[in-house]
Amino acid sequence: MSEELLIVKDLTTTFATASGPLTAVGDVSFNLHENETLGIVGESGSGKTVLSRTIMGLQPRTNVAVSGSVQLNGFEVVGASEDSKRSIWGTEVAMVFQDPMTSLNPVMRIGKQIDETLRVRLGMDKAAAKARALELLELVGIPSPEQRYRAYPGHLSGGMRQRVVIAIALACSPKLLMADEPTTGLDVTIQAQILNLLDRLKTQMNMSVVLVTHDLGVVATRTSRIIVMYAGRVVETGSTREVFKHHRMPYTRALLESSPKIANQSHTRLQTIPGRPPNLLNLTQGCAFAPRCAYATQRCHQERPELEPSSETGHSFACWNPLPATTSEGASFS
Amino acid sequence: MLLAIVFVVSVGSFYLIHLLPGDPAVVILGTGDNPHNRAVLYKELGLNKPIWDQYFIWMKNIVRGNFGTSFISQTSVASTIRAALPIDVELIVLSQILAFAAAIPAAMRSARHPDGPLDRLLGATSFTLLSIPPFIIIVLLVLFIAIKLQIPHTGPSSYVSLASDWVGNLESLALPAFTLAIASFVVYYRVLRSDLIATLQEEFITLARSKGLSSRRIMWRHAFRPSSVALLGTAAVNIGGLLAGGFVVQYLLAIPGLGYTLIAAIAQSDYLLVQGIVLVVSVGVIAINFLFDFFINLIDPRISRE
Amino acid sequence: MSEALDEFTLMDRPEKNDPLGVLFWICLGWLGLNIFGAVFANLLPLPDPNFGNYSAINASPGLHHLLGTDDLGRDIFSRIVFGSRVSLAVGAGAMIIGFGIGAPLGMLAAYRRGRFDAILTALMYVLLAFPAIIATIAVLSFWTPRALLKIIIVIGLASVPVVYRVIRTATMNIATKDYVIAARIQGATDRRILFKELLPNVAPIGVSFLLIGVATVVILEGALAFLGLSVNPPTPSWGNMINESRTVMAQNPWLVIFPSLAMCLLLLCLNFIGDRLRSHFDVTEVKL
Numbered sequence: 038m039s040e041e042l043l044i045v046k047d048l049t050t051t052f053a054t055a056s057g058p059l060t061a062v063g064d065v066s067f068n069l070h071e072n073e074t075l076g077i078v079g080e081s082g083s084g085k086t087v088l089s090r091t092i093m094g095l096q097p098r099t100n101v102a103v104s105g106s107v108q109l110n111g112f113e114v115v116g117a118s119e120d121s122k123r124s125i126w127g128t129e130v131a132m133v134f135q136d137p138m139t140s141l142n143p144v145m146r147i148g149k150q151i152d153e154t155l156r157v158r159l160g161m162d163k164a165a166a167k168a169r170a171l172e173l174l175e176l177v178g179i180p181s182p183e184q185r186y187r188a189y190p191g192h193l194s195g196g197m198r199q200r201v202v203i204a205i206a207l208a209c210s211p212k213l214l215m216a217d218e219p220t221t222g223l224d225v226t227i228q229a230q231i232l233n234l235l236d237r238l239k240t241q242m243n244m245s246v247v248l249v250t251h252d253l254g255v256v257a258t259r260t261s262r263i264i265v266m267y268a269g270r271v272v273e274t275g276s277t278r279e280v281f282k283h284h285r286m287p288y289t290r291a292l293l294e295s296s297p298k299i300a301n302q303s304h305t306r307l308q309t310i311p312g313r314p315p316n317l318l319n320l321t322q323g324c325a326f327a328p329r330c331a332y333a334t335q336r337c338h339q340e341r342p343e344l345e346p347s348s349e350t351g352h353s354f355a356c357w358n359p360l361p362a363t364t365s366e367g368a369s370f371s
Numbered sequence: 372m373l374l375a376i377v378f379v380v381s382v383g384s385f386y387l388i389h390l391l392p393g394d395p396a397v398v399i400l401g402t403g404d405n406p407h408n409r410a411v412l413y414k415e416l417g418l419n420k421p422i423w424d425q426y427f428i429w430m431k432n433i434v435r436g437n438f439g440t441s442f443i444s445q446t447s448v449a450s451t452i453r454a455a456l457p458i459d460v461e462l463i464v465l466s467q468i469l470a471f472a473a474a475i476p477a478a479m480r481s482a483r484h485p486d487g488p489l490d491r492l493l494g495a496t497s498f499t500l501l502s503i504p505p506f507i508i509i510v511l512l513v514l515f516i517a518i519k520l521q522i523p524h525t526g527p528s529s530y531v532s533l534a535s536d537w538v539g540n541l542e543s544l545a546l547p548a549f550t551l552a553i554a555s556f557v558v559y560y561r562v563l564r565s566d567l568i569a570t571l572q573e574e575f576i577t578l579a580r581s582k583g584l585s586s587r588r589i590m591w592r593h594a595f596r597p598s599s600v601a602l603l604g605t606a607a608v609n610i611g612g613l614l615a616g617g618f619v620v621q622y623l624l625a626i627p628g629l630g631y632t633l634i635a636a637i638a639q640s641d642y643l644l645v646q647g648i649v650l651v652v653s654v655g656v657i658a659i660n661f662l663f664d665f666f667i668n669l670i671d672p673r674i675s676r677e
Numbered sequence: 678m679s680e681a682l683d684e685f686t687l688m689d690r691p692e693k694n695d696p697l698g699v700l701f702w703i704c705l706g707w708l709g710l711n712i713f714g715a716v717f718a719n720l721l722p723l724p725d726p727n728f729g730n731y732s733a734i735n736a737s738p739g740l741h742h743l744l745g746t747d748d749l750g751r752d753i754f755s756r757i758v759f760g761s762r763v764s765l766a767v768g769a770g771a772m773i774i775g776f777g778i779g780a781p782l783g784m785l786a787a788y789r790r791g792r793f794d795a796i797l798t799a800l801m802y803v804l805l806a807f808p809a810i811i812a813t814i815a816v817l818s819f820w821t822p823r824a825l826l827k828i829i830i831v832i833g834l835a836s837v838p839v840v841y842r843v844i845r846t847a848t849m850n851i852a853t854k855d856y857v858i859a860a861r862i863q864g865a866t867d868r869r870i871l872f873k874e875l876l877p878n879v880a881p882i883g884v885s886f887l888l889i890g891v892a893t894v895v896i897l898e899g900a901l902a903f904l905g906l907s908v909n910p911p912t913p914s915w916g917n918m919i920n921e922s923r924t925v926m927a928q929n930p931w932l933v934i935f936p937s938l939a940m941c942l943l944l945l946c947l948n949f950i951g952d953r954l955r956s957h958f959d960v961t962e963v964k965l
Binding site: 375379380383498499501502503504506507510511513514611612614618619622623633634637638642645646649652653656657660 | 803804806807808810811812814815818819892896899900903904905906919922923926930933934937940941944945947948949952
């Protein structure tokens with residue numbers, strides 16, 4: 038049994054907004070082992086991005102309250118001071134952001150942006166840092182790194198920019214990589230490249246990865262376990278295979294069904310989930326998905342279901358009226 | 372573009388003399404008006420030729436550095452200007468150094484702790500100061516000094532030139548520089564603070580944070596540069612605006628810079644001198660604007676690409 | 678992080694504009710009072726501002742003279758009220774000219790683009806580069822004899838390029854927004870678009886800038902007074918009063934304080950109102 042790299046317990050993030058407190062993340066708990074890839078899946082507004090930032094301690098400093106516990110290699114992130122968090126940022130955990138155009142400093146050359154991490158965090162001198170930066174650029178698959186080193190982010194294509202972001206994240210060899218929708222803004226053809234790159238690097242550098250995305254196709258083959266989020270809470274979690282084949286929570290089913298599949302006939306109608314994402318300022322007391330759920334019962338509207346491990350299958354879900362245990366057709370993404 | 376502007380400015384300056392009612396020669400000569408002088412002047416400036424010719428004659432002289440000789444003070448306009456100009460330059464440089472040295476750290480601090488006690492205090496103070504014109508500040512200060520400290524407000528210049536005694540020089544310029552610095556500080560602080568706050572919300576700042584960089588480094592290396600564009604733009608405009616305020620301040624404190632000289636010239640109806648100063652100051656301001664534009668391009672290469 | 682929060686702003690959130698606040702209305706009231714005083718000065722029960730009561734020179738504020746008298750025995754309060762006429766006339770007049778010319782041109786140029794815009798904007802930028810203050814000082818010092826109207830005209834014209842640029846930029850930001858393009862595609866006439874889409878959106882910025890412009894012009898008038906370029910004495914103007922007071926400052930501090938106070942309060946109110954309006958209507962501004 039490999040070491041637990043990351044232990045998250047009852048993590049809750051609340052924003053103080055002008056319209057009242059907004060609970061973006063509610064009571065999230067999970068563990069992450071070394072060398073494991075965990076997927077966090079949900080629509081826009083599910084709280085997945087806030088979750089990934091909170092895990093790292095990267096949430097804004099004002100108007101945010103975090104409770105619960107996040108243990109990263111023994112280091113408690115929740116409640117830690119900005120100074121102490123800085124000691125793990127980059128070296129223990131790093132993040133790859135969604136849009137490389139906005140996450141890279143537009144007026145600083147990319148070489149310098151990589152150098153900076155190496156010199157400030159690892160104390161390298163100028164020459165050593167440049168050499169290592171070039172190595173990193175090669176590692177992430179950027180051709181002619183010498184030339185690109187002096188380029189500004191605006192001169193590079195989207196895919197290359199994202200590779201630079203990955204290079205920066207990996208510079209100090211962190212144990213945990215948070216990838217927040219790393220391919221969402223990129224061309225479909227580039228998406229696969231970047232994801233494959235991440236896979237490769239993960240093995241090469243002995244890291245664990247948390248992959249946050251709304252795209253089920255992405256998690257299907259690249260993660261060993263997934264968490265499905267809705268309205269800031271975990272509604273289903275387990276090994277990827279289990280969840281795909283034996284999901285119980287209707288939201289998960291709806292999510293799976295709404296993804297277009299190559300195998301479908303052309304002109305197959307796109308399935309959508311009726312209704313709108315919930316207003317997090319005004320959550321009902323019952324299950325957050327109930328208003329949109331085809332199987333909702335009275336109890337669903339009144340009481341919020343807790344995440345319970347299922348006896349029949351090997352995973353956990355939160356639902357009063359789950360789908361039957363044996364589902365012959367799992368979703369497949371080939 | 373620059374040429375077009377300078378051209379317009381020169382035409383404008385030239386035409387000023389002709390705005391005056393009556394014969395320009397009479398005006399220029401002032402008390403030295405008599406048929407002999409008038410004849411000389413007519414010949415020199417070609418006053419009986421069509422207006423375009425007059426302009427060219429005037430331009431030719433200007434380019435050669437000949438701004439004419441004031442009939443009122445009997446000294447060449449160019450030399451008067453040359454004596455007064457360095458004082459203005461020094462005053463501007465001093466006040467801007469003070470203003471930036473105060474505004475930049477203050478804005479950074481406020482941007483890092485928005486709505487904190489310092490931010491609120493500076494916000495209210497700067498807003499109030501915005502509404503107090505520099506000349507009122509000076510007048511009130513002088514009033515305060517005169518009454519409280521019983522020092523009579525007298526005429527003779529207290530200005531000490533740089534060449535003779537640099538300590539005395541700084542002392543004599545301290546008050547005007549400080550007053551002008553206040554006005555500049557207020558504007559710079561507000562602009563920079565607002566820009567920094569906007570920049571700090573950007574994603575690349577979060578990435579810099581996630582690298583484990585210190586707040587100071589993030590502020591200076593990542594946030595400041597993109598935010599300084601607006602600041603420089605404001606500085607360019609502000610320095611131009613410093614002129615009016617600067618003139619009055621000089622006049623009130625008897626500092627013999629261009630402003631003081633200009634006011635005296637107007638009072639004495641020394642129109643040649645006025646014309647010369649207007650031209651020099653205008654060109655100076657334009658040059659400063661272009662210089663700042665150049666620096667802005669240096670800082671943010673995106674602007675030149677657009 | 679704001680991106681993360683963006684996910685939540687898609688949902689219903691009560692539309693909350695920055696509240697105007699009590700202070701705003703107080704300032705508006707003060708401004709109104711000033712305007713009222715300026716317009717109806719003649720009808721108010723004030724002593725003649727130019728009448729020098731030689732038996733009451735440099736009197737301190739009291740019953741007979743609310744704010745005291747100056748060194749010629751003239752009532753300060755009355756002079757301030759009459760002086761406000763100059764300040765407000767210059768401020769309002771100059772802005773009317775500046776906006777009257779600059780704003781329509783700016784809006785048209787921003788909307789039409791093309792050759793009209795290119796030429797006009799180039800011209801304006803050339804004029805802009807010429808420091809307006811110098812131009813104002815220069816023209817006013819040469820264009821004698823002094824007159825209030827001349828001052829208003831000169832300052833007004835000098836402000837046209839600035840107004841033009843601000844209004845043009847503001848209009849461009851709006852004209853490129855999708856809903857304006859949509860209106861165009863739907864076949865709305867130019868006139869309709871100008872009045873229904875552009876004007877209401879540019880107006881808040883315009884008004885706020887106008888107020889700040891008035892404040893700037895008032896300051897300019899004050900500065901001009903020191904240079905001797907404002908209205909001729911004995912016509913009271915705040916700038917003149919402050920300037921004249923310098924010689925007798927030690928004996929009669931009120932002569933400096935009251936006009937200064939009057940000017941600063943008005944400026945404060947104008948700036949505050951302009952600022953509040955701007956933040957109230959600007960929904961894109963970063964709020965913390």
